[in-house]
Amino acid sequence: MAGFFKINLMKPLMRKKRLGCSMKWFYMMHDSVSSLSYKRLDVTQLAAEVDRLPELPQAVVGVMRALEEPDVDADDLASIIRLDPNLTAQILRLSNSAAYGLSRRVETVKDAVAILGQNTLKSLLYTILSHQALTQEMPGYALKAGDLWSHAMTGAFYARHMSKNLHLLGLASSAKMDPEVVFTAALLRDIGKIILAAYVGANYSDIEHYALKHQVSFQQAERHVIGASHTDVGEAIAERWQLPQSILRTIAYHHTPLNAPKSLNPQDDLVLALVHLADGIASLLGKGVGCDGLMYQIDFSALNTAGLVLEKEQFERLIAEFMIIQPQLDDMLSTMKA
Amino acid sequence: MPIQTTETIAMGDVIICDNRTRVFELPQLASGLLVCLYDPGLPLLGLAHIVLPDSTIAADSSEAVAGKYADRAMPLLIQGFEDKSGSLERSVIKLVGGAQLFSFGGGGGNILNIGSRNAIAVRAFLSKYGLAVEKADVGGNKVRTVKIILATGQIMIQQIGAREYIL
Numbered sequence: 384m385a386g387f388f389k390i391n392l393m394k395p396l397m398r399k400k401r402l403g404c405s406m407k408w409f410y411m412m413h414d415s416v417s418s419l420s421y422k423r424l425d426v427t428q429l430a431a432e433v434d435r436l437p438e439l440p441q442a443v444v445g446v447m448r449a450l451e452e453p454d455v456d457a458d459d460l461a462s463i464i465r466l467d468p469n470l471t472a473q474i475l476r477l478s479n480s481a482a483y484g485l486s487r488r489v490e491t492v493k494d495a496v497a498i499l500g501q502n503t504l505k506s507l508l509y510t511i512l513s514h515q516a517l518t519q520e521m522p523g524y525a526l527k528a529g530d531l532w533s534h535a536m537t538g539a540f541y542a543r544h545m546s547k548n549l550h551l552l553g554l555a556s557s558a559k560m561d562p563e564v565v566f567t568a569a570l571l572r573d574i575g576k577i578i579l580a581a582y583v584g585a586n587y588s589d590i591e592h593y594a595l596k597h598q599v600s601f602q603q604a605e606r607h608v609i610g611a612s613h614t615d616v617g618e619a620i621a622e623r624w625q626l627p628q629s630i631l632r633t634i635a636y637h638h639t640p641l642n643a644p645k646s647l648n649p650q651d652d653l654v655l656a657l658v659h660l661a662d663g664i665a666s667l668l669g670k671g672v673g674c675d676g677l678m679y680q681i682d683f684s685a686l687n688t689a690g691l692v693l694e695k696e697q698f699e700r701l702i703a704e705f706m707i708i709q710p711q712l713d714d715m716l717s718t719m720k721a
Numbered sequence: 722m723p724i725q726t727t728e729t730i731a732m733g734d735v736i737i738c739d740n741r742t743r744v745f746e747l748p749q750l751a752s753g754l755l756v757c758l759y760d761p762g763l764p765l766l767g768l769a770h771i772v773l774p775d776s777t778i779a780a781d782s783s784e785a786v787a788g789k790y791a792d793r794a795m796p797l798l799i800q801g802f803e804d805k806s807g808s809l810e811r812s813v814i815k816l817v818g819g820a821q822l823f824s825f826g827g828g829g830g831n832i833l834n835i836g837s838r839n840a841i842a843v844r845a846f847l848s849k850y851g852l853a854v855e856k857a858d859v860g861g862n863k864v865r866t867v868k869i870i871l872a873t874g875q876i877m878i879q880q881i882g883a884r885e886y887i888l
Contacts, residue, residue, distance in 0.1 A: 677821060700780070
């Protein structure tokens with residue numbers, strides 16, 4: 384069981400090299416700066432910080448593992464979930480929220496699993512898991528309690544909605560992708576902020592100055608000033624949690640999709656593009672935005688590369704669509720808050 | 722002294738209020754535009770939190786979403802204000818918000834500038850009535866926290882890393 388979460392500290396570094404990304408920022412971090420100063424984040428400290436994250440609940444680990452088995456059924460999954468009363472209660476509560484639009488009330492975990500399906504169950508588990516981490520106050524990013532959670536969920540809702548309505552983006556609806564993977568990737572995209580917040584707080588003015596002076600995003604400026612960005616840290620967390628490659632890749636490159644390494648699965652580029660776009664729109668609408676504010680861009684050339692066509696009118700229509708699904712999102716947020 | 726009550730402004734809200742104890746707050750205003758109409762004589766406050774400039778692109782044309790679009794929210798704001806005996810001649814009009822994302826290299830500048838298009842749409846509407854904006858804090862790349870005190874008509878704005886100031 385423990386092996387599931389064991390992080391290979393060298394793995395992220397080796398993978399970066401293999402993917403052809405710049406290693407410069409890792410080496411730059413070995414400056415003579417105190418590791419306790421929160422001024423810079425070196426590779427050892429990053430690994431230690433990631434290692435300090437709380438372990439995932441046993442029931443969640445069990446369900447995730449069971450979901451990997453080809454012949455798992457609702458009975459198997461329900462019997463694991465029932466071992467954790469808190470998890471059981473949360474799954475039932477969320478299943479009955481307006482966001483899932485079920486036609487009848489779900490009374491048992493087995494019902495929930497059977498009706499939602501395994502993919503939705505998986506994204507529901509990630510939602511429950513990430514809730515606590517993303518809900519905390521993060522003064523370093525000037526985020527009040529609940530802000531980052533709101534940003535994460537807003538982006539996740541937007542991204543999933545687009546994946547189910549690809550015609551809004553000029554794509555044939557036949558493009559195959561799992562909307563729940565898109566949801567989870569978007570939900571966890573800023574998970575690195577839970578660690579990087581303290582470092583951003585200690586370096587904010589330098590980061591902002593660098594971003595404005597060099598016309599780069601806040602995330603790129605984080606990397607320059609601190610030595611790692613929230614996407615780098617997020618990638619390390621995703622490695623530790625052994626998240627699927629598509630999700631890990633999206634966390635790592637959701638601000639810079641054109642820099643992502645080539646994927647064997649062509650749908651991965653579409654997942655990444657949708658999350659990139661959803662993130663930008665969530666920020667543009669001021670949903671749970673911190674001190675990094677709007678210091679990001681939506682890279683339209685990256686969207687085009689992924690096959691998305693988005694002119695001014697379509698962009699506004701998309702935002703209008705998101706306002707229609709806003710009540711579902713609000714319901715989900717208030718259900719989680721209760 | 723009466724106790725002040727604070728109300729949060731949501732996207733698409735059109736508010737007309739003459740309750741002197743009321744304070745309105747908008748915690749994270751980004752590309753949206755807050756139109757503030759204030760008649761100091763009564764006093765009467767009119768607010769519209771606009772998200773997009775033009776409703777003709779929307780699939781949903783219901784009344785519920787009217788306040789989200791400049792072309793539908795502004796007539797509602799003016800009508801509601803006059804219904805409450807607000808005087809447009811005596812009123813002060815201020816605009817806040819309209820921030821936008823960075824735009825460099827990746828294209829999309831003219832697609833993303835929703836904030837400035839919202840402001841253009843509102844100014845064009847007001848000019849039809851011969852009304853001018855007295856003050857505006859519009860644009861930039863940072864979200865704003867806005868607080869409006871009805872009793873005084875003061876609009877307080879704060880951006881992260883900067884001091885709060887009165888518009």
